[in-house]
Amino acid sequence: METITHETLYQSLINGAKEVMHNRMFLNKINVFPVADGDTGSNLFSTMQSIVYHAELKEDAKLTLESIADSAIIGARGNSGLIFAQYFQGLSEAIDAQTLVTKESFILASKAGMDYAYQALEKPVEGTMLTIMRAFHDALHEAAHTIASFDALIESALKQVDIAVDHTTDQLKILKQSSVVDSGAKGFAYFVKGFLDGLKGKLITDDALTSEEVIPEIDHEDGESLHYRYCTEALIEKHADLPDLKELLHDLGDSIVQVNGKHKVRVHVHTNEPSDMFKRLSGYGKILEQKVDDMVGQYNRIHNRKYQTVIVTDSIADLPQEVIDDEQVHVVNLSILVGEEAYLDKLTVTNERLFELASEKQTHPTSSQPTIKHIENNYRYLLSYYDHIIVFTVASALSGTYNVFMKAAESFNRDKNKIHIIDTKQNSVAEGLIVWEAVQQLKDNQPLDALIQRANQSISDSKILVKINTLDNMIASGRLSVRAGQLAKKVGLRPIVTLDEKGEGGIFKIAFHPEKALKKILKHLANLNRTKGIKYYAVTYVDDPSLGQAFSESLTQTLNKPPVYVTKSSGIIAMGAGKGAVAVAYITE
Template sequence: MKITYLDGKRLYYAFLSGAKEVIANKKELNRINLFPVADGDTGSNLSRTLSIVGSEAVKDDSLTVTLNSMGDAALRGAIGNSGIIFAQFINGLKNSIDRAESVNVSKFAQAVDNAVNYTYQGINNPVEGTILTVMKDWADSLKKLKNRSSDFAEVMEESLISASSSLENTKNQLAVLREADVVDSGAQAFVLFLEGIVGFIKTGDLKDLKINSTAKIEIAQEEEIGKETEIKYRYCTEAYLENLEIEIPALREKLSDLGDSLIVAGDRSKLRVHIHTSNPPEFFIKLNKFATILDQKADDMLLQQAVKYNRKTEIAVLTDSIADFPEEYRDQHQVHLLPLNILLAGTNYLDKVTIDSKNFFDIIDEAEEYPSSAQPAVKKIEDQLNYLAEHYDSIIAITVSAKMSGTYDNLTKAAENVKKENEELKIEVIDSKTNSGAEGLLVMEAVEKIEAGKSFEEAVSYLKSIREKLYIYVSVSDFKYMVRGGRVSPLKGKLAGFLNLKPIISIDREGNGIAFATAFSKKGNFKKIKSILEDHQSENGIKRFAVVHGDDLERAKRYLESFRELLDIEVEFLEPISPIVAMNAGRGSTAVALLEK
């Protein structure tokens, strides 16, 4: 039967059919992902983007109503280069079809051409030989075919041939693709999307058109293609914004010096910004001056590439951002980070990722409303676990004390959900029953056992057995942070300030924070902590220790030197505390964490 119009319902089902093809080939798209960075996530990002659009789109007779819902959902859910390019294209279509119930082939071809031009406008430096080129060649084909036939099925099938030819040519346009003899991953995804649409239009088959983000097909096991390349900018960083106060070209100019792969999709009312940068905190500080930030993310492409080409073990180690230990150690041993949330001045930042310790105390000292923290959402955790499941046989996740945060509970729920879809996957969520530097020491123990060849079960058993040997003692310098954070009443805070009390905070064996001791000066606190360490050393011995601090490096160094001499062992690390820990411990706080023998 001849199909001469495209309305909202037909578009809705065509979209679902196209999305299914992309999602089914997620693994292969990840495998051939080499440009702009070989981080192996194009398939995952596009699957997530299309899943969200498919689940939130409105199935309406009106083409305008359906497209508007798709455009809004695409901006909310888009992630990754290709995902945001898809979102820009969908919004370009939305803008090109003004209050139309349906369109014919000719009007559709014109709308696609406009949408491709709109997509190019959103990208700072468009690169040919990518999804952009295939979109453009497909649009050119539609313009040529619109005068030959009024049948959507015929025109779409013919135009798919041009898109497929353009896809094959991508390997000749980019050196990295030519060397590996593969096509561009994003471009491949777009052709798969078109194939799904053509399949639906030709058959009208509505069976099994529910999008399932975990849908899979079996593909032949092949060696990884490509090779590790130098990554100039570490983080694939994105923000979902509203109410932009400056023009989009002006925003692009203000952000362009922070990295590359800059894409701005949408309009001033709602938009998504993507950039590859080594400094996500600076990126978000700039954005916050010009718009309301609704959502943000920053994926570590350096770690993703290392895992793709040089995975160290078959067991992934995941920990939350409250665990304090060196970033260099995290990089060297491929430890994965789950950031907690910090709500500051109406914006939700990602601890240690989009907000860091640098200048954090200046920020909170000037804030009218003290920041608050929250555990990651279950869905966000599921996304990270699904990524790890694609690359590892099992996962050990170490969290801050369950008595202090809901992170353990949410991670446990997310793990249960992920394992329902992958019954062979082993995930163990371990409550460290501590935080900060002590949690960091537990992470290091996990890494060492796994790299020494211990099995998943052996490593889990060992980590659980040493939790009660972990201790942390925090010398708090200023009560005002605990008062503003709600941990201490204003009256007690005033009294402590009047008496110049300097508490030592610790964590009991159940994971609860406790006031362990009190002195009347920083020097008195140091002496008490030194005495505590002597007791640990004489009773059981100390295997390793670390020092962390809240913007008081000089004091932390004195702790380090003194305790290194006292214990006759080298310190594991000297690190600033995470922003979330800093909210309660405060400026000037210094802590020693230890693991007994």
């Protein structure tokens, strides 16, 4: 057959996608470039899964490939996924709007796909998927005049693809050191193999696939490539005047990829400042999706794992990043909704930027709990490394997050009680302090049961006191009516906010001046320290480090010991407490 129908093309491309999905685990295992974070297989899986489940057979080859390209962009993850998505975009741009696809038109389309893939990267690197895309096209072009049938041509090209994949080991130093081929290159080879099998009628059934996201052990032990911490991506609604975003973001990091679809654009950057990236992008269209993966955390979990039990918490827990890093605490970053855009708490937006956005959009940001599926994926990933998971959540009286963690754990706890979920009945720095103490227990090699028992006792012995500087956020969030809020502002009311034993919000004391509010907090803590003893305490601030430092110094003078830490608050807490707020949390003896 010198031509194939557009239906055969569609079925074969879908089969190629399934072949990549089927080999996810192996691709993860050999992933060492550009970062040894063991997720190339999972990123390609996400991209191909979106194609398999969302792409549609249309009236002709061009419309069909446009559907595949659009689906790829929506599901694309990581360097490899975005490059692959751009390859499909090139195919769709070059293919003819016909129901029959000739060898010649397919070869021209493969050339466009290759060119689009190269153009997507700020700095293309050979010895990667790009090299294999070029090898595939060159092999097709060279053999087209001597091989008549479509499937035989692809089969001939696949042999050259496999040879080119083997050569990648010698093209990149990091591959040679690890004695592996490039993971993305191998992924493209799997795609070509699946495409060929589809042409021959050897279709992969859905039963052979799994949606499980497990990242296995990587043999590579060199962390030198981790120059930037976060693998960051944005999906943007495309505007006609959208500039070259690679140039816009070039100073923020590396591995910059821009994939242009007909209606959407996806951008990928390795950076240390995800919030800067999204601030720059905010002026160029509606941000439909944000994704941030902590590559340092992934690498350390694979190669430098400290414990067989992992502590998990949500981003509302205010805890220093150095504690999270040193003790490998896994944080689930909740979403903050600002109008129609969803940001990732503590990752893609700063507290200062949240206040700016609230003012610009004339809206009060709100938080959103994670989905059950998202938490299930987190559990599945962590249980591939750890024997037990202990989850500390924000108070269930304040958020449905606790229930989501509980529901997601059901399928994992049927046979063995591997996941333990604790409602801290606290938020902010109080939730963080409870996690901090659990970390100390873990460091001291305390048994699991003893750690959980101690945590439950600490919850009963903990409290948070928040010194509010403005009532505007309490009014905007509806916690205080506009009328009552205006009256309170008129008389200079400064409430001290707390949570009760059930985790419900309330007023601890009322003052009519910031200094008087401070004195009431200090007096309470001094009395409590005399009568019961304060075992630990910690401080958080919303936006002004100097206020946090001054608050800490006053507490240190009163209690004759410093806080165990001072840290910036969650954006979710910032939106409730407002500018200038500070808080102290404590656990009594």
